Amino acid sequence: MGLKTQELDVESAEASCFAGNLAWLLYRAHWALASELTAALEPLGVSARGFHVLQAALSGEHTQTELAGMVGLDKTTMVATVDELERVGLAERRLAPHDRRARIVSVTTAGKRKVAEAEKVKQSVQREVLGELSAREGQALMDALSKLVDGRLAEQAECVTPLRRRTPRG
DSSP states (O other), rough: OOOOHHHHHHHHHHHTTTTTTTHHHHHHHHHHHHHHHHHHGGGTTHHHHHHHHHHHHHHHHHEEEHHHHHOOOOOHHHHHHHHHHTTSSSSSEEETTTOOOOOOOEOOHHHHHHHHHHHHHHHHHHHHHTTTEEEEEEEEHHHHHHHHTTTTTTTTTOOOSSOOOOOOOO
């Protein structure tokens, strides 16, 4: 049996082994889509994470902590992301009027242009991915995921051992 055939057998076994596992399906779909979006945004000089932070910041006056919660980032990752966005002139921090310890993240004019460009790229990737489904299936998937994220999956469960989004560099 050739290497290619073995790889296909492993992929097939993996897919059938986890076919009814919602967490696995969402995890695989997330990472595949996240990597595709990241690759598509690279020519614009913005990461998918940076794009999502900027997009969330455009929705109102939010502190770094609020944005971290909206986007789903831990504090350290959020600080590093905003540092990078500031460094390239897409965002800036200013003192929050209600709490001088907190910082509001605002999007610069250049950041607004970048979000508009990145939104077109995101829409294109999303159209391509959902193009694998019928229009009805695609809409049903988006509606179902929105319902889950707004409802049952709106909050993370408290874990004794916290989930890690990636392996720490050592």
